Amino acid sequence: MxxxxxxxxxxxxxxxxxxxxxxxxxxxxxxxxxxxxxxxxxxxxxxxxxxxxxxxxxxxxxxxxxxxxxxxxxxxxxxxxxxxxxxxxxxxxxxxxxxxxxxxYEAGGSCAEYVAAQIPKVARLELCVDEERARYMFRQLIAGVEYLHSLHVAHRDIKLDNSLMDGADPARVKLCDFQFAKYWGKPEYARMTTHLGTAVYMAPEVITNRQNHKSYNPVEADVWACGIWLVALLVGAFPFDNRPGVDDRTAEMQIL
Structure with missing residues (x-):
């Protein structure tokens, strides 16, 4: 590269x-x-x-x-x-x-801030972001993740907070915060063993790695996080319990 x-x-x-x-x-x-x-x-x-x-x-x-x-x-x-x-x-x-x-500087702020601003505007049972805009934003996220994976880089902390929006309308989504990102070697060796990330976005195999220390595929873990990202974008909540004050271990158990 x-x-x-x-x-x-x-x-x-x-x-x-x-x-x-x-x-x-x-x-x-x-x-x-x-x-x-x-x-x-x-x-x-x-x-x-x-x-x-x-x-x-x-x-x-x-x-x-x-x-x-x-x-x-x-x-x-x-x-x-x-x-x-x-x-x-x-x-x-x-x-x-x-x-x-x-x-x-990305003038649109983070996607997390964008979703938080939409929540008070929508009625109960309505989507925070309409499907057309969500599809547009999600395609850009996937394009960024696909680019990383093509270079044998796993992000390992994909979330709304780590995706920014520029000042255009419609805004372009960009990945940021690469502290946990990591290279891997040949595609067949895309295995990692580190337990890290943000609990509510973690794939089950990353969570269980804490106890069993088994390796996991970071590409699949990134894809799982993208799915959580999309759900949170659409409904303004995570698919698994993330009530205020709930610690990471409790959130992880909800996923498992």
Whole structure:
């Protein structure tokens, strides 16, 4: 896949002061969201006015996140330029206080935010998203997943939160967040053993891997997650119990 490899530019801002150490090149506009390992800001490049998303992680990074962060940077840099359904990583920067990933800004937000905004607008027993729009969005998700699989990459955390929408109408769906993504070798060796992902999107064989440690096919696990994605898009709820306050183990048992 050498023809797809375009590693992002890496810079170190050792002498820049400020909240993130990036103020000389970027103007912070607003906070887009917080995650388990950091936060993402909408920023504007000084000089060009281009809007980008800065995914920030405070340094030093916890040891348990180092491999995940490295994995995310490498895989997204290698696959992000080859499909319109991938969120593109432009560059990676180090400041004295933060590691920053500069990503294309997708003005439509996440598909999870889109569904959440539709729920109050629909009557009981109505779909959150009409079938025509859902079909359009799902085809784009599948196109992105098919592209990844063609490169022997499993995403392993497909969900509404990890799929973004650009500002077009109708919006284009793009996959993001490649921390859990992983390459495999030849197609016949598409087997993995790591128990990870988001509980309500996990395939049964990934859940049972915690106890039996049996390998599973990550392509099939991604396809299962796509099915959960579609159900959640259409009805605004998961096909298995995900009531507020329910822990991951309980959610997993509902799937099994």
């Amino acid at each position: 050498a023809h797809l490899v375009r590693h992002p530019r890496i810079h170190a801002f050792d002498n820049v002061e400020g909240r993130f150490g990036l103020e000389s090149g970027y103007e912070a506009v607003r906070l887009l969201g917080r995650g388990g390992t950091g936060q993402t800001w909408l920023c504007r490049r000084r000089g060009t006015g281009e809007e980008v998303a800065l995914k920030l992680q405070q340094r030093p990074l916890p040891k348990h996140t180092l491999d995940l962060t490295y994995n995310e940077v490498v895989i997204q840099a290698e696959v992000g330029w080859g499909s319109p359904h991938m969120c593109t990583l432009q560059e990676v920067m180090l400041t004295p206080t933060h590691l920053a990933m500069v990503l294309d």
